[in-house]
Amino acid sequence: MPQGAAVQIPVSTLPTVDAQIYPKGGLDILSREEVARLRDASGGMHDLLRRCALAVLTSGSASDDPRAAQELYPDFDIQVNQQDRGMRIDLLNAPAMAFVDGQIIRGVAELLFAVVRDLAYTAIELGPEYEADLETTAGITDAVFRLLRNARVLHPTDPNLVVCWGGHSIGREEYVYTKQVGYELGLRGLDICTGCGPGAMKGPMKGATIAHAKQRRRRTRYIGITEPGIIAAESPNPIVNHLVIMPDIEKRLEAFVRMAHGIIVFPGGVGTAEEILYLLGILLREENAGRRFPLILTGPTGAAPYFEQIDRFIRLTLGDAAAELYEIVVADPATVAQHMAAGIRKVREQRVEQKDSFFFNWAMHVPLAFQQPFAPTHEAMAALDLHHGRKPHELAADLRRAFSGIVAGNVKEDGLRRIEAYGPFEIHGDPDIMQALDALLRAFVEQRRMKIAGDYKPCYRVVT
Known part of the structure; x- marks a missing residue:
């Protein structure tokens, strides 16, 4: 083998570890409802917990394909258990790269605890029963504050x-x-x-x-x-x-x-x-x-x-x-x-x-158009209003959505599936805006700013 050549390790031989870890500081206990939602594999939070946990256990990975880690560690699982004197996290077939001499790396463990903490909090505090609170600018900003405060x-x-x-x-x-x-x-x-x-x-x-x-x-x-x-x-x-x-x-x-x-x-x-x-x-x-x-x-x-x-x-x-x-x-x-x-x-x-706080910029006004989640479907991307004559902040909101959709098509699992099923997104607008947008995106591709490795296949098509 030539000196410096990469060694390809078969997926089946990637080393894994089973472990039980006990969170400390800020995540000592969860409610029974939080644990139940994190363990629920049928429409609950378990699949999301598994994907996010696997991401932190492979911290430092050089891939930007969201499916790569799942393919490398298909048998990985995580279970959150509430005990009388605290909680325990069980890791099954976890990546060995997160461990040293059988012990999980402390920094990786802290990131793992953060995953469990944030997903547990979101499942309850921002669940379907609280949708009405997230329909106003003030309600969404307060939710952002509470999430950050809970994360300390x-x-x-x-x-x-x-x-x-x-x-x-x-x-x-x-x-x-x-x-x-x-x-x-x-x-x-x-x-x-x-x-x-x-x-x-x-x-x-x-x-x-x-x-x-x-x-x-x-x-x-x-x-x-x-x-x-x-x-x-x-x-x-x-x-x-x-x-x-x-x-x-x-x-x-x-x-x-x-x-x-x-x-x-x-x-x-x-x-x-x-x-x-x-x-x-x-x-x-x-x-x-x-x-x-x-x-x-x-x-x-x-x-x-x-x-x-x-x-x-x-x-x-x-x-x-x-x-x-x-x-x-x-x-x-x-x-x-x-x-x-x-x-x-x-x-x-x-x-x-x-008299504004140092730690949270309450005085900054963030309009609802910038707060409401944008689902980048093909229909939503084609409907974006990218034309002159609009107020600058309104055009900025739709331009932001256009780029957000391309991000989804590049690296997010849902976006990747949409592109594979229906082809590239179509983006419409005034000719000069579309030409400038196309030139900018082409430059990103040529400069290899879209993906870490491999040839990039555009997930979008600019219609002039």
Whole structure:
């Protein structure tokens, strides 16, 4: 065999482990109803629990196919048991990579407990009987708050949380750059929150760990916020020490905005474009005029054309006013961190002046159109109104949905099945918007920003 050649291990020989683990801290007990729902395999939460648990047990996986881990570990199962003096989690045929000398890795165990905690809470607090509470803007925002509070990630400390967005499929140069930015942020005492996966979601955390160690900061936060459709395709990276699973992409996006004191955007694909459009659509609302919210788009020198194309697309669709809401910094990690730290100081001043909390941005208005879950069916994608003449925040909402549908078709199991059954989504709109959208998506494909490995077959068709 040539030196350095990959060794293909037959699926049947992948090592597995059976284990019993006992959660500690924040997940010592569950109600009988919560346990019953987590164990219910006929329309209950058990299948979702199994898929999310398998994702964290394969933390660090290089695949972005949500079905890959299930195919590698088809016999894996998890059972949650309530006992007289606490609870026990039974793992059957679990990936051996999550264990060392028969003991589960502590960080992996914490992520596993977070999965059980969030799914148990969601099953009860956001179940069908509470649908009426989720039909208003205030009700949805309160649900997001309660989910984050239950996960114990809302800390009433000085503002210092930077959300970092960017692609899971990026090149080496861009990944190294995200680490450099994270390092500069960490030196300035800033904590990191990302989508919890690989690539630009891992790099800032990795850089910050070194800086935090140099500054002897021991109480550090590396928060990963995901949702069930994403976590199976993007397993949490090993640095995440606070994992939160929101019930859908819209609540995940709102959680980012409510928790962030500033946001940095690295190069990425359709998921990153979705996040940018979501945030700009909110900031363009009249109700949010004057809100302090530093937003920086940054990458290495080679990423300059990427941001130029993003900037052109935003100006064409949402107008120059949207472009005034962000700053583009190329190849200068220290400047990015300095500007972000300065922006967060202004956020603190405004929160103090307006008596708003440091840990949850209650004052930011998020309209219902940005909160309601979007099911990316072929009919819904074709019905999106991508035409000029609409208010910028309304067009941003539908553009966000278009990119969300493409994300689903790329990496989410339900989306993959729809594409396999009915072919690619069709997206309609004004010719110049469609041409710009098509050019942007083609660039993502050419730059290999859609998938980590393998040839990419588009899940969409732009109709001009």
